[in-house]
Amino acid sequence: QVQLVESGGGLVQAGGSLRLSCAASGRTFSIYAMGWFRQAPGKEREFVARISFSGAVTTYADSAKGRFTISRDNAKNMVYLQMNSLKPEDTAVYYCARFVGGTYYASTSYDDWGQGTQVTVSS
Numbered sequence: 755q756v757q758l759v760e761s762g763g764g765l766v767q768a769g770g771s772l773r774l775s776c777a778a779s780g781r782t783f784s785i786y787a788m789g790w791f792r793q794a795p796g797k798e799r800e801f802v803a804r805i806s807f808s809g810a811v812t813t814y815a816d817s818a819k820g821r822f823t824i825s826r827d828n829a830k831n832m833v834y835l836q837m838n839s840l841k842p843e844d845t846a847v848y849y850c851a852r853f854v855g856g857t858y859y860a861s862t863s864y865d866d867w868g869q870g871t872q873v874t875v876s877s
Contacts, residue, residue, distance in 0.1 A: 756780040756852050763871030767843050770840050776833040776850035784828035786875045787853035789864055790835045792846035792873075795845060799849070803835060803860035813858055816872060817843075840875045 762774040774790070793799040795857055798803035804846050812824050814847045823836040847870040856863035 756783055756786065758850050758866055760848060760868045760871040761849055761858065763873045765874045765876065766840055768841055768877050769809070769816035770875070771790045771838045772840065772873060774835040774837065774850075774873070775850055776835075776868060778831040778852075780831075783831045786800055788826060788833045788850060789853055789856075789858070790824060790833075790848060790850050791804045791861055791864070792844075793805075794846040797846075800849070801861070804853065804858050805833065814846070815859070837873070840873075842875045842877045845873060845875050 758870045759777045759778040760774060760793060764772060766772055771866050772807040785807050787804060789804040790802040791799050801815050801820050803822055805826050810824045821839045826833045849870045850868050851864035853863060854865045
């Protein structure tokens, strides 16, 4: 099991940038793929990005391609989501989670969810 704590959210104008961080506890962090999801009010939680255990392979939702970058530092037990060119529709609570198997874009394929960090993009 891994405990996850997200940070770095905030209020930003459209076109701006934010870098989200996810701090993980647990000695086995480096053996797991990790993902970022988001959930806007009244909407289902949706996949944003995923990174392999080594960091060599990354996968993005279409909405994130070209604007967001997922990365990790296994030495520091950290996962990051760099978000550029933010849009009002990116407003949501962002969560990181540990991939446990299955379809990479399904929230049911992930466990050990953090508490989330709020991202608000104003127009």
